[in-house]
Amino acid sequence: MEIITDPPRRMLVVTPHPDDAEGGCGATIAKWVQEAGTEVVVLMCTNGDKGTSDREMLPEDLAAIREQEQRNASAFLGVKDVVFLAYPDGTLENSLEARRQVVREIRRHRPDIVFCIDPYRSVSHTHRDHRMSGQLALDSAGSYAWSYLHFPEQISDEGLLPHRVPEAFMWSTEKADVYVDVDGYLEAKADSLSAHVSQMRGRNPEHRLDRIKEGTARQGEEVGLAHAEGFRRLRFNLDTLGWRYLNA
Numbered sequence: 001m002e003i004i005t006d007p008p009r010r011m012l013v014v015t016p017h018p019d020d021a022e023g024g025c026g027a028t029i030a031k032w033v034q035e036a037g038t039e040v041v042v043l044m045c046t047n048g049d050k051g052t053s054d055r056e057m058l059p060e061d062l063a064a065i066r067e068q069e070q071r072n073a074s075a076f077l078g079v080k081d082v083v084f085l086a087y088p089d090g091t092l093e094n095s096l097e098a099r100r101q102v103v104r105e106i107r108r109h110r111p112d113i114v115f116c117i118d119p120y121r122s123v124s125h126t127h128r129d130h131r132m133s134g135q136l137a138l139d140s141a142g143s144y145a146w147s148y149l150h151f152p153e154q155i156s157d158e159g160l161l162p163h164r165v166p167e168a169f170m171w172s173t174e175k176a177d178v179y180v181d182v183d184g185y186l187e188a189k190a191d192s193l194s195a196h197v198s199q200m201r202g203r204n205p206e207h208r209l210d211r212i213k214e215g216t217a218r219q220g221e222e223v224g225l226a227h228a229e230g231f232r233r234l235r236f237n238l239d240t241l242g243w244r245y246l247n248a
């Protein structure tokens, strides 16, 4: 168990649907942007076009609404850029093409940490897109982004360079081992979630803040903090032995 007190310079948040990143690491984003000037890029994998119980809603209309809501939520947290891959909700795959797209953003933004959903939960279920987005993020960073030989056209034609991501922090995990003290940033997290208006119908903002307080207090208890967001850390160890061809 470790409390993270050294914010990264740059982070990339790979996330499946509009509102997942705010729920998973919204307070951490707000804190690091405000206190350390961390540059945060959100990579939104799907367009969330099935996320409604309204029978009259058309998927293309919902996708447009949710894209704007995501822009608003991210702007609120101080995110530098949001990149939309726009796969239809429920169709995300850990495909070669999707990895090419995620690798491109890793090489463009060169993050110190990739944030994603933990795809390896063992006792609880999560949405298929959640698992796919987590796997996609980890595979792209761990197996592809660092090598000149993967997606070489990004290097020859787009002017990008390989990038070694040091580590990933995974939210929605069953095994958190690193924590960020988010006291003072709970309102920012609640307000960023409130920006997803289409997803929050009938839910009371005060109730939302109460639930965030409870959730972050529960996580904080693990490390003696009043309020924390917890993550599972995965170190890619791309600089250590066995990877000599990285230095070619």
Ligand SMILES: [Zn+2]
Pocket: 016, 017, 020, 127, 130
């Ligand atoms: Zn989701």
